[in-house]
Amino acid sequence: xxxxxxxxxxxxxxxxxxxxxxxxxxxxxxxxxxxxxxxxxxxxxxxxxxxxxxxxxxxxxxxxxxxxxxxxxxxxxxxxxxxxxxxxxxxxxxxxxxxxxxxxxxxxxxxxxxxxxxxxxxxxxxxxxxxxxxxxxxxxxxxxxxxxxxxxxxxxxxxxxxxxxxxxxxxxxxxxxxxxxxxxxxxxxxxxxxxxxxxxxxxxxxxxxxxxxxxxxxxxxxxxxxxxxxxxxxxxxxxxxxxxxxxxxxxxxxxxxxxxxxxxxxxxxxxxxxxxxxxxxxxxxxxxxxxxxxxxxxxxxxxxxxxxxxxxxxxxxxxxxxxxxxxxxxxxxxxxxxxxxxxxxxxxxxxxxxxxxxxxxxxxxxxxxxxxxxxxxxxxxxxxxxxxxxxxxxxxxxxxxxxxx
Amino acid sequence: xxxxxxxxxxxxxxxxxxxxxxxxxxxxxxxxxxxxxxxxxxxxxxxxxxxxxxxxxxxxxxxxxxxxxxxxxxxxxxxxxxxxxxxxxxxxxxxxxxxxxxxxxxxxxxxxxxxxxxxxxxxxxxxxxxxxxxxxxxxxxxxxxxxxxxxxxxxxxxxxxxxxxxxxxxxxxxxxxxxxxxxxxxxxxxxxxxxxxxxxxxxxxxxxxxxxxxxxxxxxxxxxxxxxxxxxxxxxxxxxxxxxxxxxxxxxxxxxxxxxxxxxxxxxxxxxxxx
Ligand SMILES: Nc1ncnc2c1ncn2[C@@H]1O[C@H](COP(=O)(O)OP(=O)(O)O)[C@@H](O)[C@H]1O
Ligand SMILES: [Mg+2]
Numbered sequence: 001x002x003x004x005x006x007x008x009x010x011x012x013x014x015x016x017x018x019x020x021x022x023x024x025x026x027x028x029x030x031x032x033x034x035x036x037x038x039x040x041x042x043x044x045x046x047x048x049x050x051x052x053x054x055x056x057x058x059x060x061x062x063x064x065x066x067x068x069x070x071x072x073x074x075x076x077x078x079x080x081x082x083x084x085x086x087x088x089x090x091x092x093x094x095x096x097x098x099x100x101x102x103x104x105x106x107x108x109x110x111x112x113x114x115x116x117x118x119x120x121x122x123x124x125x126x127x128x129x130x131x132x133x134x135x136x137x138x139x140x141x142x143x144x145x146x147x148x149x150x151x152x153x154x155x156x157x158x159x160x161x162x163x164x165x166x167x168x169x170x171x172x173x174x175x176x177x178x179x180x181x182x183x184x185x186x187x188x189x190x191x192x193x194x195x196x197x198x199x200x201x202x203x204x205x206x207x208x209x210x211x212x213x214x215x216x217x218x219x220x221x222x223x224x225x226x227x228x229x230x231x232x233x234x235x236x237x238x239x240x241x242x243x244x245x246x247x248x249x250x251x252x253x254x255x256x257x258x259x260x261x262x263x264x265x266x267x268x269x270x271x272x273x274x275x276x277x278x279x280x281x282x283x284x285x286x287x288x289x290x291x292x293x294x295x296x297x298x299x300x301x302x303x304x305x306x307x308x309x310x311x312x313x314x315x316x317x318x319x320x321x322x323x324x325x326x327x328x329x330x331x332x333x334x335x336x337x338x339x340x341x342x343x344x345x346x347x348x349x350x351x352x353x354x355x356x357x358x359x360x361x362x363x364x365x366x367x368x369x370x371x372x373x374x375x376x377x378x379x380x381x382x383x384x385x386x387x388x389x390x391x392x393x394x395x396x397x398x399x400x401x402x403x404x405x
Numbered sequence: 406x407x408x409x410x411x412x413x414x415x416x417x418x419x420x421x422x423x424x425x426x427x428x429x430x431x432x433x434x435x436x437x438x439x440x441x442x443x444x445x446x447x448x449x450x451x452x453x454x455x456x457x458x459x460x461x462x463x464x465x466x467x468x469x470x471x472x473x474x475x476x477x478x479x480x481x482x483x484x485x486x487x488x489x490x491x492x493x494x495x496x497x498x499x500x501x502x503x504x505x506x507x508x509x510x511x512x513x514x515x516x517x518x519x520x521x522x523x524x525x526x527x528x529x530x531x532x533x534x535x536x537x538x539x540x541x542x543x544x545x546x547x548x549x550x551x552x553x554x555x556x557x558x559x560x561x562x563x564x565x566x567x568x569x570x571x572x573x574x575x576x577x578x579x580x581x582x583x584x585x586x587x588x589x590x591x592x593x594x595x596x597x598x599x600x601x602x603x604x605x606x607x608x609x610x611x612x613x614x615x616x617x618x619x620x621x622x623x624x625x626x627x628x629x630x631x632x633x634x635x636x637x638x639x640x641x642x643x644x645x646x647x648x649x650x651x652x653x654x655x656x657x658x659x660x661x662x663x664x665x666x667x668x669x670x671x672x673x674x675x676x677x678x679x680x
Contacts, residue, residue, distance in 0.1 A: 077587075080591055082587055082590055082591055106593040106595065107593070109590075109591060109592065109593035110592070110593035113591070115588070115591040115592070117584055117587075117588055118584075119584055121582075121584040121585050121587070121588040123585060123588075123602075123603060123607075124607070125606045125607060134589075134592055134602075135592045135593070137602070138592055138593050138594050138598055139593075182592075186592075192591075
């Protein structure tokens, strides 16, 4: 999952938040390396976030993850300044949010930052539609137009027909859809989601996660998602920021966090993850040792490749490098004895293939009753790699060992 | 140990204010007396039966509850029948003026106290004093400023009945969940938008409970204020006490109860109204 770095939309630099009246004194102690507990003892100040730096690229989902009390909510609230940072910078589109006056800040909140809350924070005295309209109403948009936009946003989250209900009449999952629609109606560049799905039952939560991924593929928002649930973080995050006691412990993709934990804390944190949900076909496949081309090779050369590499079958490409079938060693040797020179007649064209982002958990049942190696094929039909049963199990065992180390 | 001159100080302050400002308050009193007279005459201009039907209709329209409307109809008819119509109208007028004044001062103070800790720190102890100070005490300074009569009664009533309006408005606004206020902020609301679109609507039931208490306290004070010449139903009770007339005292008391129940039920309806 190595992506080309995109333009950073949010850049957080050395952000620190200390709660309490002697925050400047506490800040000095913190900067000189004194621990959180000692600072609390000496100054009575609580450290919420300590020297956090990271970026969120445009269109990226970054999940900030950590146990309860690790400073996630404080961090996300510093970004729209619901909480005033004690030190550090927050740049949104290269504009430093921390120096803005109240009126400018309101404008940024109105135009760029949508927020979704853990306990939904719906206004109980407003209907679903009026809730979705809230931000637009604050912007001063005229009633007919804002209603239209709110209805579109509600439709996006699957709440068509619920406009005139009050929030109390909706289930938790639906209420959070309203929360999401309220943020989406403003069409902000950035969505801040503080434990947005944590209050929902596991099943509903899974649905909402899928829906968010689905919406994101259409909208390409920049999303900062807060979660205390590692599985959720691994599922949603393009990258994950792992926090402990207000400080960032590691930043990386799901796989980096799982396979190269920065320290003991991270490895303990991730050891219970179901590895098969995280690894994808792409990460467990191996390079095909050899392939043949329908136009260039006959049974004899195919047989030679297979013997040389110790393969029992080989995949056949057409002239556009698309996989069109495979040939087994047995049929190739028979055809050679018969003196045939074409691969056409002996090529098997009914084979199973998977796209590169298939989770490893789905690969296991596919592999169970397969007579050939599983080709991993790009959307254009190109062969990216193959998965053989041995390599899949080895990859799972390997990752599992690193985790439990 | 020397006696701390609390009473003397207060007296000196009141004296000072009376000497220098009572010409203003007395002028104000003249104007108010006329306003009260016009209102009373306006209400008395309607024939009682028409007033009674209109009041019953109004309570039904406000509450949509037939029981309350019927009670209003019968209750007011009984008052008319007991020959207490004029004092009742007089009492209702005083209660209306006093509580509207108390509310229009008390609710904004309550809002300020809820939003500003500095204001709150001043208001709370003052409220404690106001609520525990016996009602009669307010009557004393009212006289030098406003003379004996209805305006002094209104003044004392406003002071006496204001605390619940302030307290419950403040409470109602503070009770708005923090997450909702945070949400309004996150969506870029300014102070006024937050107040009118979120805090006041959510605080309305609590504020209405405060309004109800203010009206009830106002009614009880207007009765007590008969001692300084407020007349009305309280005046009837007062006269009955002085002449030891058990029967007419009870009748006037019954009139007060009827007015109180009507006001309470109508206002309670708004206090408990919920989505
Ligand atoms: N308003 C506040 N005043 C004082 N301390 C706070 C405040 N908000 C949060 N904290 C402290 O900051 C730390 C981080 O809290 P929070 O950001 O809510 O964590 P999380 O969202 O990860 O559970 C905790 O130790 C918490 O007690
Ligand atoms: Mg939190």
